[in-house]
Amino acid sequence: MRKTIVSAFTVALLCFSVSASAQETRKHPIRVGFGMDVGVPSGLSLGVVLHPKVDWVSAQLSLTHNVLNFGGRVALKLDPLAVFANNPIAPFVDVQGGAAAQGTIPGHSDLPSLGYDYLNLYGGLRLGKPNGFHWNFEVGPTYMHVTTDNFQSVLGNKGQGLVVGNPTVNGWVTPTFVTGFEVVWP
């Protein structure tokens, strides 16, 4: 009997907590924040984070740099456990699409340049509350379309009379990763 009463009271408390958190989540305006991360293949990234009305879905638009050149990245994250606003740890799914402009290794402009488009299909872990500062670890497969330029320079003096086109590479790299933080203003 006591156990039943305690169990019922606990369930009621949980329901109230979820309801209150859900109400808090439903009511908030569009939240904006920023994020910074590092990973492969995106490189170093600095971006704007947008939580449209709810915390369990967010979008990020980022400027990236992969040592060779600048690029851009768009991400859409689904974090269903973010409905519990005080939940400090949760898994999430993140789909990122990006591109890096053609670039050469610094100090070696005579070598071929490299650029790529990519699609990351990540699963991740959020450490920290969804509506404040939190750290993300993400890992998963990446599809890449890599283009080159100035490949003729590989031939050097050996290539007299020979003209070489710029090869491309298309395929999967598994796993790749990104890790970094986001700060969303309440």
Next chain:
Amino acid sequence: MKTNKTRTGGLLIALALLVSACVSATVDEPNVCSSSDLGTVPGAPVSGVAVPPQQFSTSQDLSEVLGKIGDVADNASARLTQLSLSSDNDLSWVSQVDVNVKGDSDDLPDRFLGTYRAAGSAVGNNLALDIKMDDASVQKYLNHPVTLTFTVSGTTTTQTNKLSSTLCAGASGDFSKSL
């Protein structure tokens, strides 16, 4: 101690993920082209007179560059993308071009490679030849230095023609590697 072990374990797992990355991709080289001079057809006093076919030979070697694709890819394949005859003047006087290819070993004998037949319309200074050899045989020959022999038939022209040939090939292959 427990915290240090957990951090060390996490770092080791992260490093293991990084060093155990797998790549599965297709590499494509769209064009490797080699051009060479064939010779000169002198101008004639009168144009339009049929002349016996003339032969021009040249050596071409795309094998080293195409071999690099084979070094990287597991099942590299090569294909001819262009075989052409060019001049510094108009080539409308040409009625027919036949090209034979011969490799640098006994198992690559002299074989018919491609042809051009004039269609009666203006052609400019570049003739694209139709490839008549199957892809598998083309690939066998492209993996070695080859000699191309052009047999050019037509009529006389008052202009001097400096002839050159261009041979282009593309290559592609798949590779799967653990990094």
